[in-house]
Amino acid sequence: MTLGFAAPDLPATPLFVIEEAELEDWRAGLPATQAAWLAETGFSARLGEAQPMPGPGGAVAGVALGYGSAAARTRGRFHLAAAAARLPGGAYRLAEWPEGMALEEEALGWLLAGYRFDRYRKPDPRDPARLQPPEGFDAARIEAIASGEALTRDLINTPAADMGPAALEDAFFALAGRFGAEASAVRGDDLLAQNFPLIHAVGRAGPQPPRLLEMRWGSAGPRLTLVGKGVCFDTGGLNLKPGSSMGLMKKDMGGSATVLGLAQTIMALGLPLRLRVLVPAVENSVSSTSFRPQDILTARNGLTVEVNNTDAEGRLVLADALALAAEEDSDLTVSMATLTGAARVAVGPDIAPFYTDADAAAAALAEAGARVADPVWRMPFHAPYEAMIEPGIADLDNAPAGGFAGSITAALFLRRFAGAARYIHFDIYGWQPKDAPARPKGGVGQGARALLDALPGLLGL
Template sequence: MTSETPAPSLAGFATAENAVPVQVIEAGELDDWLAAQPGRVAQWAKAAGFSARLGEVLLVPDADGGLDLVLAGYGEAKVRARGRFHLATVAAGLPEGIYRLDGLAAERRAEEALGWLLTGYAFDRYASQKRGQARLVAPEGVDAARIEAMAAGEALTRDLINTPAEDMGPAELEAACRDLAAAHGAAVEVTAGEELLAQNFPLIHTVGRAAEAAPRLIDMRWGSEGPLLCLVGKGVCFDTGGLNLKPGASMGLMKKDMGGAATVLGLAQMIMALGLPLRLRVLIPAVENAVAGNAFRPGDIYRSRKGLTVEINNTDAEGRLVLADALAYGAEDTPDLMVSMATLTGAARVAVGPDLAPYYTDDEGDAQALMAAAGRMADPVWRLPFHQPYEAMIEPGIADLDNAPKGGFAGSITAALFLRRFAGETRYMHFDIYGWSPSAAPARPKGGVGMGARALLGALPEMLGL
């Protein structure tokens, strides 16, 4: 990023020199493991009351008082099933140094290694924050470069979401895109201000026209061969609700309303860093939904890029409007797969809470690939339906589409159906994400967080035949 938006500093894996072993022990295996250890280790563990419960840590000294060994409790499988990145808690509490993991099952190593790296993240642009200082040697059998790329992409997403709108408006989001593109040899084109009308992006212009910062469509392209993947991210850098003004309590987190854009940029970072054999296009409509004399109004009807007319029944349902023009534009390029990510509806949070990323697709193969990858990548997702009978709810009669159907039912589904109208016949997937951790969890401090990106990264080889 630019000097105004510093790049996230997240350390990768360490070299193996003088690494302190971290012995991972499940609760049911503790007695057998202690029986095979030197007497001093067994006595120390028993004297300390170490029970190998999940997240428990015991530092074992050597004869000179230095750190010889770390015992890390891994608990029981039924307890571990209630969370992920369990060793991140261990890593966060260790003294500065270099460590290696021993005794961890092969199928758990990639997840725990990623969680360990993510303990090194802290958003410290405005105040100093404590970062994890325990470096990890890449566990045997993991793809270290892939894990480092995922950690770096996640750090980018978090930094973008965490930055307040004063420093992350449409222009700054564009700058972040340009810096990411420059780092990976991608190209960026931007259509901004009144040029949006000249180039037929009327809904993006409509939503952003009341703000001091000009609305824009950011278009990044990378790669020259392979299937075309188009990622579309909602970039509403701040959402007041427009003339349907949000109450103060609902406006407090609206710096994160560009979480879809932040997430697709984090995913793009992963894809480009790993050199996946595909062509990538990223489209981000970047706007602020502000209040001014020229703000769009409830009752207005606008014609979209696709030609469909949209009646505005709530100016706080603006994300689907800017995405509509971007999706229509992306579909004109006939991508092999188009994916939108957006912090779109409160209904999605009511349905699945803050930790699951709900998604929509009509392709059963894509759904199966994504669900399988989500488990492997420790990135939970949940499928919701493009329920055809609800199509009538988004058809107001006076226009082709309604941006905010009355009644309050199925808000996430009706928003997804609205967006699908603009994707046309393109193979399409939509994520209605939250983009925020409301409380700290292992490897996830309170604040901005990526959702669905790693799951999608893991599914792309099957989805696109890579």
């Protein structure tokens, strides 16, 4: 879906964003009827409050929005989005807001508050509350970011019956077509002929053939390669997941969805770089052709992998894709994947952990994540744990025994395939477990906005 601002020439209701500490002084400067109305209705400027104020003839003269206290704001983000969801349809404009308010964050949150996934139900007939961009504000950039996030959410929210490898390929090619990018796919047994054995092994039992999708866009500038895990549904394979763990596995392609949303934003903004996107799209299913525990597979780059758990399949398909990426020069290679439960245990569902050997890149991502309200956290490529992914019978183990450091060992596994390029790996969750401002329960992008904001520094744009 497309999320956008109201046209700047429309009549718009003014919004007054008020902090709790400033409420008394601000109210004292209002006309007596409005001040009395706010007092009578109990408006206290708490975060998320939205109180219309009366004007002549009963018309709405403006809306007071609560911005709470600095302490309250540390407990969340996208604070105006909560109020936006309570307003009737129409155009609104910011007339007054606190000094230092993160205007871009709040404007983006307002747009994202309008996101609806209505593919399987009747669309909401109500008009949304649309915000006019403030003067001098880069509305096109924020709209591009919001639309990229909407694509990510739509892809994740679509159930596997309608978002299998073929449908993910359709979405991939449709995105490429909109921006004049080149796209190609290697499918089924052609994966073996073209040396993608791990992607084939994981996906060969699925109802749709596995495939590797590739997109290229841009003719000049630094090279950025994005690799996204596209496991459209994960049963766990022969190491079958219990039902409680399988319930959210339509989101196991969240890495590919996030990469595609980011790619859309990059292309919409026309960033001066050469973009390459790789997505291994598979289902990890159970059949007579499923790959098995104790199988030893040979990856594209020649490394052998002992399969000690068929539910650790994401790193296998990413391995072949990263090995392909490493065959060309890249200034930065980034993988995104809903890879391990261990990452969720470590940082919870709201933070995107990432791995890199480059201290400057890590600092840039951390600063960008804080700046754009996309929380990320650096995790270590801890070299002493390399021995944990070396089983002895093969070069690598896809699921080391013991359960320790599961996200770290997965990242170390992937690093073996990333080559000499500067490499960043995100182990994301891709799901909002309950409603929050600008983030309804369901699929969500993580790490993409932080990476987008950091790209100028990372690539010298």
